[in-house]
Amino acid sequence: MSGFVTVPSGTNYWLRNATVPATLLTAVPEGARVSDDGLTVVDIAIRDALIAEVAAAGHSAVAEGADSLRARSVGGLGGPLEAAPHVNHVDLRRGQVWPCLVDIHTHLDKGHTWERAPNPDGTFDGAIRAVMADRGAHWSADDVRQRFEFGLKCSYAHGTKAVRTNLDSLGPQAAISWPVFEGLRKEWAGRVELQGVSLVPLQRFGTREGEELADRVAAANGILGAVGYVSSDVDALFERLLDLAAERGLAIDLHCDESGDVGARSLSHLASAVLRRRFPNQVVCGHCCSLAVQPPEIVDETLQLVAEAGISIVSLPMCNLYLQDRVPGRTPRWRGVTLLHELAARRIRIAVASDNCRDAFHGYGDHDALEVFREATRVCHLDRPVGDWPRAVTTTPADLMGLADAGRIGAGVPADLVLFEGRTWSELLSRPESNRVVLRNGAAIERRLPDYRELDELLGNA
Numbered sequence: 396m397s398g399f400v401t402v403p404s405g406t407n408y409w410l411r412n413a414t415v416p417a418t419l420l421t422a423v424p425e426g427a428r429v430s431d432d433g434l435t436v437v438d439i440a441i442r443d444a445l446i447a448e449v450a451a452a453g454h455s456a457v458a459e460g461a462d463s464l465r466a467r468s469v470g471g472l473g474g475p476l477e478a479a480p481h482v483n484h485v486d487l488r489r490g491q492v493w494p495c496l497v498d499i500h501t502h503l504d505k506g507h508t509w510e511r512a513p514n515p516d517g518t519f520d521g522a523i524r525a526v527m528a529d530r531g532a533h534w535s536a537d538d539v540r541q542r543f544e545f546g547l548k549c550s551y552a553h554g555t556k557a558v559r560t561n562l563d564s565l566g567p568q569a570a571i572s573w574p575v576f577e578g579l580r581k582e583w584a585g586r587v588e589l590q591g592v593s594l595v596p597l598q599r600f601g602t603r604e605g606e607e608l609a610d611r612v613a614a615a616n617g618i619l620g621a622v623g624y625v626s627s628d629v630d631a632l633f634e635r636l637l638d639l640a641a642e643r644g645l646a647i648d649l650h651c652d653e654s655g656d657v658g659a660r661s662l663s664h665l666a667s668a669v670l671r672r673r674f675p676n677q678v679v680c681g682h683c684c685s686l687a688v689q690p691p692e693i694v695d696e697t698l699q700l701v702a703e704a705g706i707s708i709v710s711l712p713m714c715n716l717y718l719q720d721r722v723p724g725r726t727p728r729w730r731g732v733t734l735l736h737e738l739a740a741r742r743i744r745i746a747v748a749s750d751n752c753r754d755a756f757h758g759y760g761d762h763d764a765l766e767v768f769r770e771a772t773r774v775c776h777l778d779r780p781v782g783d784w785p786r787a788v789t790t791t792p793a794d795l796m797g798l799a800d801a802g803r804i805g806a807g808v809p810a811d812l813v814l815f816e817g818r819t820w821s822e823l824l825s826r827p828e829s830n831r832v833v834l835r836n837g838a839a840i841e842r843r844l845p846d847y848r849e850l851d852e853l854l855g856n857a
């Protein structure tokens with residue numbers, strides 16, 4: 396795909412007139428004006444694969460001429476730009492520049508099975524039945540690897556640099572999928588950083604299989620995860636899960652309350668268990684849809700516990716919109732998403748992510764975190780003002796994944812950037828930005844989305 400702008404070859408050049416959401420900058424440069432929409436226009440110096448400097452547009456050395464540039468020391472990164480007379484510039488004419496995107500909740504092992512295992516009625520139960528049957532019949536190592544890698548190719552081409560994926564780990568599947576994950580994590584290192592999370596019903600952690608799975612996850616340096624349901628023994632099960640994780644130094648990432656059931660309160664039980672156990676590691680919780688249908692006093696109580704327990708929440712708006720409140724022949728009445736604004740008001744960290752792509756849980760999707768942000772903005776009203784929401788697909792998931800120099804723009808961080816043609820929010824979020832340019836270590840990558848036909852044989856479409 397050809398980009399809207401051509402970036403100089405080599406890794407020493409300036410991006411001029413770049414509009415950046417100020418919330419994504421490690422520091423707003425001196426003299427830069429931040430608009431009411433939270434945008435600021437800057438010049439970005441790229442040097443030796445890193446961002447060397449971010450300056451207010453027109454205030455940088457580039458505007459002062461090559462002589463002063465040559466003599467100018469670049470903050471924190473060593474000597475002057477020796478190649479100043481040959482420094483290249485590219486004028487972005489105010490197109491937005493974002494750090495590479497971070498997708499913290501996906502299911503790369505399920506992805507791209509739609510043609511083979513469609514959801515007959517689009518419901519949550521229909522999805523579970525379709526995926527269980529497909530997994531039992533087809534999920535060999537080769538099958539999982541090919542579909543997983545298809546998803547990674549999409550992510551990379553769209554400008555994502557880190558992905559956390561759930562891995563169905565029930566019964567014999569753990570022994571198949573975790574080695575595939577470990578192999579691909581190694582192969583893709585430097586392009587897409589991968590993290591893996593186990594996915595089994597919470598009840599499994601009350602059994603010997605749960606303990607074995609915790610060992611398997613620890614061996615892969617993964618994250619311990621489960622689907623939390625409310626049951627009579629939910630407190631004991633959460634405590635067991637937390638103990639297994641604490642003993643092995645593992646973080647936790649759960650699916651909680653992915654339904655419109657007013658009685659679904661596993662998030663509250665989890666937060667209480669985290670506080671009781673003084674669990675020392677990170678806890679991330681996905682979905683939490685049912686919060687949106689519960690009475691205000693119940694919501695207040697739960698959010699208070701979540702804040703106290705330091706739990707971070709991941710919302711999956713595209714999948715929620717697809718599955719929640721779906722009854723054949725009836726028009727959906729609610730959007731299915733959790734209470735993003737109320738969570739944010741309590742300073743609970745929130746990320747927004749893809750979830751499923753082209754499988755029975757979500758029949759669409761292309762692993763494009765910009766699409767996720769665009770849809771989240773529309774579904775959840777993450778605008779008026781946009782504020783810090785761009786962090787939900789960049790800085791916040793990067794922090795939660797322990798990637799300190801990802802998801803932000805500032806001097807000294809790798810020049811892993813996405814250049815968009817759209818200047819304002821309305822321009823950026825109205826088109827798919829298919830002509831975006833992705834820089835990795837300062838160099839434009841070849842952006843090639845894999846052809847669906849690559850999977851025809853695997854899916855029996857040939």
Ligand SMILES: [Zn+2]
Pocket residue numbers: 500501502561650681750751
């Ligand atoms: Zn999920």
